[in-house]
Amino acid sequence: MPSGPRTVLTRRAVLDAAAEVVRRDGPDALTMRGLAAELGTAVTSIYWHVGGREALLDALVERTMAGLGEIRPSGRTPEQRVLGVARALRRRLRDHPHLVALVHERGLTERMFLPAQRALVGEAHAAGLRGARAAEFVRAVQFQVVGHVLVERHRERAPAQRPGEEELWGAEDAGGDPALARALARPVDTERLFTTAVRALVRALLAPHVDP
Known part of the structure; x- marks a missing residue:
């Protein structure tokens, strides 16, 4: 396990990471487990900040617009x-x-x-x-x-x-x-x-x- 202080996870950080996954690999590549791995956090933390995958996609769409x-x-x-x-x-x-x-x-x-x-x-x-x-x-x-x-x-x-x-x-x-x-x-x-x-x-x- 890596040592040292953890960066506090925020909704913006989750959306930034999700947008990068979609930009790089397309919407089908965006999964909650994959995103959690990308951020080095637990899946439950992703749900806490943005809800489920559909809510995450809605948030990405709103930000794009x-x-x-x-x-x-x-x-x-x-x-x-x-x-x-x-x-x-x-x-x-x-x-x-x-x-x-x-x-x-x-x-x-x-x-x-x-x-x-x-x-x-x-x-x-x-x-x-x-x-x-x-x-x-x-x-x-x-x-x-x-x-x-x-x-x-x-x-x-x-x-x-x-x-x-x-x-x-x-x-x-x-x-x-x-x-x-x-x-x-x-x-x-x-x-x-x-x-x-x-x-x-x-x-x-x-x-x-x-x-x-």
Whole structure:
């Protein structure tokens, strides 16, 4: 048995350890016995601080959603502020994929996105958008972020491609544009691509509306 003073176990320490297990191995790997071993304590101590496994999962979900709720716009222009919200949302979705999946499995996805949506509503109103146009603005930005993250995750988890992009693109395949072929053969700069896509989307959505 290790000697020396024991660190006092707290609810926060239990949740931190549980979140790390889920982040590392996924929700199915989270067991009360495994968590107790991770913390070097008895299972009964885990129950004392957080209740059973379902209560623990609920607490993790609440904490994940609270973290997403900390998104705040910053910047001098509507474009900068919306891009900041989009980047923050993307970062949180990428940093906690298993926890986000857990939120989704428990039917709380829409609630999870509500804080980011509210921030975007504020920017839509500040830009003079109202009603259906404001709703379209909010959802378009949200879908752009989520779709980008899903594509990123798919590419990262996909098996090695044979042939790869660097082998697929020649000048003849790019309409006689060798610079385009070289660019498409290089690895994707997902950060730059994300910024370009969100900026273009925001500019288009904030442009003066002309009825057909």
